[in-house]
Amino acid sequence: MDDLKISKKKPSYPINSQLHKYLQEYNRNIRLPIFYEDLLRFQGAVVVYDKNDEDTLWVRVYYNEFERAEIDLSLKRVYSNLISDGNETIFKYLNIDAIDFCTFGNSKPFRVKVRNILNDNYTYFYVKKADASRVYGLELEHMLSPYNLNFLVYKDTLIEEHIAGIPGDEFIKTMLPECNASEKSQIAKEFVKFNERCMIRLLGDMRSYNYVIVPTHDFDHVVFKIRAIDFDQQSYEGKLKIYRPQFFKENFKMVELVREKIQKESVDQYKIEERSIVARRMISYQDRIGELLDCMQSDTLSSPRYIDMLKEEIYQYTLDKAFRESTNMGEVLKNALDFVKRNYQGISMNNFS
Missing domain, CATH: 1.10.510 (Transferase(Phosphotransferase); domain 1)
Structure with missing residues (x-):
């Protein structure tokens, strides 16, 4: 079994105008109310442990009270755009339970937990720095694998649905x-x-x-x-x-x-x-x-x-x-x-x- 060496730090490649045009044609490019950089303005964080009390390499971030309400509303809008038609009537049934940040790997994503307060069902989506490699990979997975994928791109921010498993x-x-x-x-x-x-x-x-x-x-x-x-x-x-x-x-x-x-x-x-x-x-x-x-x-x-x-x-x-x-x-x-x-x-x- 080989011990393959992966590049320690793959450079992030920007999304060029031709790819943006492609994404717009196939409804992947949509104006979003929040950017990846906005979520980086957290005030502090605590470590997230799994059920065995082991470090998950995620930290749960928190924001000052003046920004949190606006961030929550923006994330509800993102979720609605990702999974439906952007209808705001569902907002009153949604709660942003947690925003986690991963310090491991290239993409350093945020993971957002969204809960339906009527039945306590919840799901996740991810907010990442948009990278052309990642976008090409998502599109190829959508077309060439047995699985469809939902994701959205706006300028330098990428929103991905959670893949359960x-x-x-x-x-x-x-x-x-x-x-x-x-x-x-x-x-x-x-x-x-x-x-x-x-x-x-x-x-x-x-x-x-x-x-x-x-x-x-x-x-x-x-x-x-x-x-x-x-x-x-x-x-x-x-x-x-x-x-x-x-x-x-x-x-x-x-x-x-x-x-x-x-x-x-x-x-x-x-x-x-x-x-x-x-x-x-x-x-x-x-x-x-x-x-x-x-x-x-x-x-x-x-x-x-x-x-x-x-x-x-x-x-x-x-x-x-x-x-x-x-x-x-x-x-x-x-x-x-x-x-x-x-x-x-x-x-x-x-x-x-």
Whole structure:
């Protein structure tokens, strides 16, 4: 198992005018009443502990009484815009229970807890500094994965909906050992498909705490799905292995499960299935993906050194000269998706051996 090195501090890339225009066309760009910087004006904070009294790396922030009412109202407006049509009649039923700030990682997000006071149901959304890499990652996830995503962008502020699920590291540590043989086989299959999907669309750094496991109870069993929750490392790193979750030491137990439960022939079959599914999604979203890739090809998303490294590594796998001729990360991704569309039947880049 490789100990892959992720860039300590990925630079934040601004959203250019072409991407803003794209976001506006698809109703992702909307005027918001509050900015990320507004939430940074907190007066103090206390550490948030989990149920086992361990530090979660989040702190609960508080504001002076003169600002808190205005911040709460603005966050209710953001929530209404994110999940509905911005109707203000729901405000009287909402309460902003908590605003948490994460000091870990690149994005340093705020997590806002919104509760319906009529029934005590609650949900979360996130306020982050807008970064082009993250926005491209969210859009690609929306179109190429089985899951739709809600997010909004206004100038340099990004609003993301919460993706519910059990954090991968927690699941692997506490719940995976309790799964039965059938459940473990199903989880292994999902990890193979998740691994392939991340590689195809160049989503990097899927260590176990950057994805969640989503259990769904069917009438006679539990179905497990794997969803990415962190999109900062979209098309940035130069090593192809960083776009393949199987090579992170944090995912060793999942890789071990694949080797134990699934034969090589089945691994190859599941990879082909995932490539077929992604290829069909590309056809369904053909115009929209084309517009997004046009934005990416005119954007700066990585360093020249990383671009040269990645296009050469992918060329060595595919022997497709288009990769060597790529000049930026947008072109590398476009050529990767084109390659999948042309060749997804019977193609498997590698395995878990």
